[in-house]
Amino acid sequence: MKVVIMGCSRSGARVASSLDHNGHDVTVIDTNPAAFLRLTNEFAGNTIIGTGIDEDVLRSADIERADAFIAITNSDNRNIMAAQVAQRIFRVPEVIARIYDPVREDTYRRLGITTVCPTTMVSAQIMDYVIGTIDPLRQRNTREG
Amino acid sequence: MYIIVVGGGKVGYYLTKTLLNEGHEVLLIERDLAKVDVYSERFGSVVVSGDGAEASVLAAAGAARADVCIAVTGDDEDNLVVCQMAKQKFHVGRTIARVNNPKNEHLFKLLGVDVTVSQTNHILNLIEQAIPERAFVHLLSLKHAGITIIEATIPEDAAIVGKSIENIQFPVDCVIAAILRGPEVIVPSGATTIVPGDEVIAVTHHDQEDELRRLLVNA
Numbered sequence: 001m002k003v004v005i006m007g008c009s010r011s012g013a014r015v016a017s018s019l020d021h022n023g024h025d026v027t028v029i030d031t032n033p034a035a036f037l038r039l040t041n042e043f044a045g046n047t048i049i050g051t052g053i054d055e056d057v058l059r060s061a062d063i064e065r066a067d068a069f070i071a072i073t074n075s076d077n078r079n080i081m082a083a084q085v086a087q088r089i090f091r092v093p094e095v096i097a098r099i100y101d102p103v104r105e106d107t108y109r110r111l112g113i114t115t116v117c118p119t120t121m122v123s124a125q126i127m128d129y130v131i132g133t134i135d136p137l138r139q140r141n142t143r144e145g
Numbered sequence: 146m147y148i149i150v151v152g153g154g155k156v157g158y159y160l161t162k163t164l165l166n167e168g169h170e171v172l173l174i175e176r177d178l179a180k181v182d183v184y185s186e187r188f189g190s191v192v193v194s195g196d197g198a199e200a201s202v203l204a205a206a207g208a209a210r211a212d213v214c215i216a217v218t219g220d221d222e223d224n225l226v227v228c229q230m231a232k233q234k235f236h237v238g239r240t241i242a243r244v245n246n247p248k249n250e251h252l253f254k255l256l257g258v259d260v261t262v263s264q265t266n267h268i269l270n271l272i273e274q275a276i277p278e279r280a281f282v283h284l285l286s287l288k289h290a291g292i293t294i295i296e297a298t299i300p301e302d303a304a305i306v307g308k309s310i311e312n313i314q315f316p317v318d319c320v321i322a323a324i325l326r327g328p329e330v331i332v333p334s335g336a337t338t339i340v341p342g343d344e345v346i347a348v349t350h351h352d353q354e355d356e357l358r359r360l361l362v363n364a
Contacts, residue, residue, distance in 0.1 A: 053221065053249075054246070054248075055248060075222065076198070076226070077198055077220070077223050077226040080229075081222040081225050081226065082222075084225075084252075084256055088252075088256065089255075101198075103200040104200070104226070104230070107200075107230060107233050111233070
């Protein structure tokens with residue numbers, strides 16, 4: 001599978017390295033060349049310096065042949081815009097965007113983008129831990145009482 | 146009209162000032178608190194701090210009753226998302242985005258922004274018009290109608306020199322509006338003959354512009 005990733009953030013680099021390790025054809029785009037240092041030493045994919053909201057940069061990443069596009073920079077709006085470029089201009093079959101703001105995430109999910117919202121995921125997991133620890137405690141207390 | 150302006154740079158500042166002077170109800174949303182303080186002193190309580198792409202900020206700004214939302218920050222991605230949020234969540238009737246990269250004009254239209262304004266394109270056009278040797282110049286683009294008005298200076302070797310308008314095969318959707326010949330302005334008829342040096346003003350559909358260029362200036 002050919003995957004284009006915009007944003008060599010911690011998560012971006014991790015996804016890129018894993019996909020590459022699993023034998024996929026990966027291209028990573030980032031405005032900051034130092035960000036590519038986050039990739040593993042074994043990473044054999046391509047890196048492109050530039051911004052993924054520029055159609056020409058996406059074209060140089062060969063996005064026209066991509067099976068998936070992942071927008072995972074630290075800017076919600078940049079991810080949203082790039083995802084829509086990939087979806088509407090280049091017709092990439094699978095487009096995924098990281099969006100921190102839950103309201104924006106909901107809005108763009110309705111517009112057909114696959115969205116990942118770290119804010120809701122992290123808070124849900126923390127809630128699970130909190131409720132998971134409180135409930136057994138309560139049960140224990142009830143039993144003891 | 147109630148108008149929300151997002152982005153308090155130079156454009157946002159003068160836009161807010163002008164709209165207020167014209168008697169509109171205006172609210173300016175700006176991220177930088179220092180700017181909000183300065184503008185509030187000048188404009189009164191029509192400036193709020195916040196991220197204009199954030200739904201809660203737009204809601205507090207009364208986006209639901211806004212007639213127009215204008216996004217003029219220096220970042221295209223922010224302007225796009227502000228307009229889309231205003232439209233999707235608050236059903237603002239008219240959204241206007243400043244486009245910094247001219248290539249994004251088409252994209253913004255495709256993604257539902259009602260009007261785009263590209264400073265870069267405007268400046269390029271003005272400069273283009275100011276350079277005298279240019280044979281083929283954009284005068285005006287009417288985006289919503291898909292129409293462009295151009296001016297072409299006919300070179301000596303153009304294939305259409307010596308021909309009358311009725312005998313020239315113009316692309317479809319092209320009309321010659323006027324011919325400037327020295328001090329004279331000619332409203333052309335079918336019998337008007339083209340001579341070298343004529344400045345032809347034509348109205349054309351965007352799609353036919355290249356074809357018209359080849360015909361008029363051999364380029």
